[in-house]
Amino acid sequence: xxxxxxxxxxxxxxxxxxxxxxxxxxxxxxxxxxxxxxxxxxxxxxxxxxxxxxxxxxxxxxxxxxxxxxxxxxxxxxxxxxxxxxxxxxxxxxxxxxxxxxxxxxxxxxxxxxxxxxxxxxxxxxxxxxxxxxxxxxxxxxxxxxxxxxxxxxxxxxxxxxxxxxxxxxxxxxxxxxxxxxxxxxxxxxxxxxxxxxxxxxxxxxxxxxxxxxxxxxxxxxxxxxxxxxxxxxxxxxxxxxxxxxxxxxxxxxxxxxxxxxxxxxxxxxxxxxxxxxxxxxxxxxxxxxxxxxxxxxxxxxxxxxx
Amino acid sequence: xxxxxxxxxxxxxxxxxxxxxxxxxxxxxxxxxxxxxxxxxxxxxxxxxxxxxxxxxxxxxxxxxxxxxxxxxxxxxxxxxxxxxxxxxxxxxxxxxxxxxxxxxxxxxxxxxxxxxxxxxxxxxxxxxxxxxxxxxxxxxxxxxxxxxxxxxxxxxxxxxxxxxxxxxxxxxxxxxxxxxxxxxxxxxxxxxxxxxxxxxxxxxxxxxxxxxxxxxxxxxxxxxxxxxxxxxxxxxxxxxxxxxxxxxxxxxxxxxxxxxxxxxxxxxxxxxxxxxxxxxxxxxxxxxxxxxxxxxxxxxxxxxxxxxxxxxx
Numbered sequence: 234x235x236x237x238x239x240x241x242x243x244x245x246x247x248x249x250x251x252x253x254x255x256x257x258x259x260x261x262x263x264x265x266x267x268x269x270x271x272x273x274x275x276x277x278x279x280x281x282x283x284x285x286x287x288x289x290x291x292x293x294x295x296x297x298x299x300x301x302x303x304x305x306x307x308x309x310x311x312x313x314x315x316x317x318x319x320x321x322x323x324x325x326x327x328x329x330x331x332x333x334x335x336x337x338x339x340x341x342x343x344x345x346x347x348x349x350x351x352x353x354x355x356x357x358x359x360x361x362x363x364x365x366x367x368x369x370x371x372x373x374x375x376x377x378x379x380x381x382x383x384x385x386x387x388x389x390x391x392x393x394x395x396x397x398x399x400x401x402x403x404x405x406x407x408x409x410x411x412x413x414x415x416x417x418x419x420x421x422x423x424x425x426x427x428x429x430x431x432x433x434x435x436x437x438x439x440x441x442x443x444x445x446x447x448x449x450x451x452x453x454x455x456x457x458x459x460x461x462x463x464x465x466x467x468x469x470x471x472x473x474x475x476x477x478x479x480x481x482x483x484x485x486x487x488x489x490x491x492x493x494x495x496x497x498x499x500x501x502x503x504x505x506x507x508x509x510x511x512x513x514x515x516x517x518x519x520x521x522x523x524x525x526x527x528x529x530x531x532x533x534x535x536x537x538x539x540x
Numbered sequence: 541x542x543x544x545x546x547x548x549x550x551x552x553x554x555x556x557x558x559x560x561x562x563x564x565x566x567x568x569x570x571x572x573x574x575x576x577x578x579x580x581x582x583x584x585x586x587x588x589x590x591x592x593x594x595x596x597x598x599x600x601x602x603x604x605x606x607x608x609x610x611x612x613x614x615x616x617x618x619x620x621x622x623x624x625x626x627x628x629x630x631x632x633x634x635x636x637x638x639x640x641x642x643x644x645x646x647x648x649x650x651x652x653x654x655x656x657x658x659x660x661x662x663x664x665x666x667x668x669x670x671x672x673x674x675x676x677x678x679x680x681x682x683x684x685x686x687x688x689x690x691x692x693x694x695x696x697x698x699x700x701x702x703x704x705x706x707x708x709x710x711x712x713x714x715x716x717x718x719x720x721x722x723x724x725x726x727x728x729x730x731x732x733x734x735x736x737x738x739x740x741x742x743x744x745x746x747x748x749x750x751x752x753x754x755x756x757x758x759x760x761x762x763x764x765x766x767x768x769x770x771x772x773x774x775x776x777x778x779x780x781x782x783x784x785x786x787x788x789x790x791x792x793x794x795x796x797x798x799x800x801x802x803x804x805x806x807x808x809x810x811x812x813x814x815x816x817x818x819x820x821x822x823x824x825x826x827x828x829x830x831x832x833x834x835x836x837x838x839x840x841x842x843x844x845x846x847x848x849x850x851x852x853x854x
Binding site: 283286287288289290307308309311312314316318319320321322323324325326327331334335336338339340341380 | 543544546547550551554555556674675676678679680681682683684685686849851852853
């Protein structure tokens with residue numbers, strides 16, 4: 234990508250006691266892109282996010298938002314960020330509207346009209362004048378989103394945002410995030426361990442384990458085209474397909490062939506001509522889960538912080 | 541900053557406890573006055589002395605106190621003033637305020653300031669700690685506002701609430717006096733250092749409230765610091781109230797040591813310079829003000845440092 238990154242995480246490290254929890258993390262986030270932040274429990278997702286929003290101070294390194302450092306120029310850089318850290322904890326003893334009013338006063342120039350607009354956007358109009366204490370978790374999530382969007386942030390950070398949302402709510406939430414990323418060019422950074430959710434939502438995935446960034450992948454790359462060939466005899470078929478240049482591996486009593494759909498009929502023809510019985514050919518989709526577990530070595534829980 | 545204070549003020553009044561404390565204060569003041577009235581009406585008048593007899597006795601007492609050679613300057617001045625006022629009353633036939641009148645009540649309204657301190661401590665201890673225990677601190681600190689500004693807005697809000705309670709105390713005391721006892725007869729006299737002049741009971745009452753407010757201020761600041769450092773409102777409220785009661789007792793234990801002069805609770809009650817009751821003798825008003833201010837700076841420094849540097853992990 235040629236454009237200037239909106240957010241740059243540079244050599245971010247955090248040491249608590251003598252345990253290095255985050256180790257030299259480097260990551261760039263771009264306008265209009267939704268990046269998933271994936272990792273097993275205890276990998277350092279929440280700590281990273283807290284350093285990005287100024288809740289924790291990095292031991293080393295920095296986070297730049299449009300070139301401005303979060304540690305040096307907190308007010309200027311954070312003005313561009315909308316945050317939901319874990320479950321949105323709001324003031325339960327106040328109404329939803331007063332909560333939004335409260336947060337709006339902490340930003341520059343947010344009009345009452347803008348508050349009403351956001352309330353409308355998240356579909357809270359009918360309940361906004363009730364106390365937050367009476368809201369369901371899903372309602373609170375919506376209000377949490379509303380407070381994060383009040384000031385039209387250029388960068389949205391969400392930590393486990395779909396906790397407590399029902400399937401319809403998750404879908405709505407996903408479409409909404411994709412819409413603001415696409416239409417308003419907002420960079421979105423979402424941490425989650427709900428792999429299926431990340432797969433549907435994100436354009437790009439950063440994977441963290443034991444405080445280290447182990448991989449950054451585009452979701453399209455992950456969804457490379459593969460086909461499963463159920464053929465007999467296996468060895469002969471593998472030889473032929475490899476012979477004509479397809480990357481082939483054995484999988485579940487058949488063959489996995491990396492290829493585009495347009496090459497499949499040709500391959501089948503060659504196999505049939507070589508007297509190989511073709512029982513079935515079907516597109517093969519490895520789920521993100523498989524790949525995630527593969528990359529993180531079985532998704533084991535990171536070692537405890539105490540040694 | 542104004543918007544931040546507005547926010548804190550809104551949150552404060554969104555909680556029932558803040559309202560209950562204001563009403564409770566008014567209720568206690570009205571109740572005390574009502575009970576006093578009722579008790580007086582059921583008892584036969586035991587006080588048969590005329591005011592002249594009372595003043596003569598007081599004059600004799602004050603003069604006898606003045607004969608004590610170990611008296612500190614502040615105390616000497618106090619007794620001299622009292623004696624001069626009594627003399628003036630007897631010479632010019634000016635009776636003092638009767639007990640249980642609105643005027644006397646206003647002058648003595650400051651004796652109920654400990655309730656204001658108590659309620660202020662409850663707010664001060666919870667205003668920061670509450671954000672941590674509810675988890676809302678994450679929402680509050682991820683805004684484009686520096687932490688010291690947020691802490692300042694919370695401190696100012698706490699003190700505004702304390703001021704409001706003090707005003708309620710003053711106004712309700714006057715009202716309760718008016719309702720139950722009437723304004724009352726008599727003249728209020730003060731010793732201005734060289735002569736006896738007539739004073740305003742309103743001003744006297746306000747002056748005493750203002751002096752007592754020093755105690756509300758410093759103990760409130762202490763509770764605010766504890767709430768910020770320990771992030772637990774119950775701990776900070778409990779500890780502050782405990783110290784408020786035991787701290788003053790400790791003044792008597794320490795009275796023979798030099799250190800008592802730098803001990804916070806020796807100085808928290810500034811009205812001691814006007815009521816003649818001084819547990820430690822050779823201290824002065826200006827010294828008390830300086831000591832209180834130094835404690836204030838220390839409490840604030842600790843609050844700002846911990847709040848500014850803390851990693852929010854909850």
